Amino acid sequence: MSATTDPAPGLPAGTLDAVRDRLAAHPGPVTPHRVAEALREAGRPVGDATVLAVYESLRRDIVGAGPLEPLLRLPDVTDVLVNGPEEVYLDRGRGLERTGTTFPDEAAVRRLAQRLAAAAGRRLDDAAPHADLRLADGTRFHAVLAPVSRPGTALSLRVPRRQHFSLADLVAAGGLSREGARLLEAVLAARLAFLVSGGTGSGKTTLLSALLSAVPATERLVVVEDASELRPEHPHVVGLEGRPPNIEGAGAIDVRTLVRQALRMRPDRLVVGEVRGAEVVDLLAALNTGHEGGCGTLHANSAADVPARVEALALAAGLDRAAAHSQLASGVDLVLHVVRGRDGARRLREVAAPEREPTGLVRMVTAVEFDSAGRSRTGPAADRLDALLDRRAG
Incomplete structure (x- = not known):
């Protein structure tokens, strides 16, 4: 594609800078009339085409x-x-x-x-x-x-995102198979707690937003984010957004603080848009104390890497390794891992469940895996997934 920052190629070198300097010396709104005056003062051509070209270039520079x-x-x-x-x-x-x-x-x-x-x-x-x-x-x-x-x-x-994707939209776009969509709808209906994992730009937020749009309208969603990105099509969404410090270094509100506030707001589902800090401790605590259906996204290269990622975040927040794995095993039911292929397409690759080893540590075990065409293959944790869905449905 082609585009240019200069709507009037061929202007004499230094014309824009000369006009900009003269306008800066006398603050006020940038108008074609003031541009023409500045051009005259700079000894530049003042034809209508030149004035409008310079005006448009300057306007785009400040708007x-x-x-x-x-x-x-x-x-x-x-x-x-x-x-x-x-x-x-x-x-x-x-x-x-x-x-x-x-x-x-x-x-x-x-x-x-x-x-x-x-x-x-x-x-x-x-x-x-x-x-x-x-x-x-x-x-x-x-x-x-x-x-x-x-x-x-x-x-x-x-x-x-200007467009609100539904699960049906993701199926139509090839990011999700029909079988995968039915499975995710069952996960929502069973109110299982889950994390959407994946790399940067893999579609984690898009998938989570589509899932939240499919939550029953009778449920209240409280969404906590460092920077607001989730835009689910749902009638009852309350969003809490973090705030960085101002120029004086004061006024910051971190995600961990907002997670604690969200727990006091009667959420039917607590959602953390991106888990990347100490808030992992409060989210895991919430998922272990009756807040069913909670969810969030997490940066990880694979579903298998999620326990290590959670452990690292929890350790930085003061939760030891054993406690982090224990909380993960009992609080999170599933990990939905998404990937971005070499063709740029974003797809659901794997659904995995946590399994506690004799050492007390957690590993993720594949329940269902999807290839690039959306075809599924069951894994060792398929029976565990079925049991989770059946138990919650009952």
């Missing part, structure tokens, strides 16, 4: 995500990535594609990063060269300034 805004609005875009002024990529579910969008120079990328950070009340400069925040439209924004980042300032924007 929204600037030159990245058209990319963010493209259908199916999930990520837009900037590696310095010359390299801009996007992902539409088929892997990364390099775009024709570029920035005039490194300073332009840096200005955009600092403006977006400032709009969210965050500091981004040489003293604090990185920021992770959510923009007003829900886009997740991360930036690392050069020279910490090479070959220039690096921006990562994760676009919130």
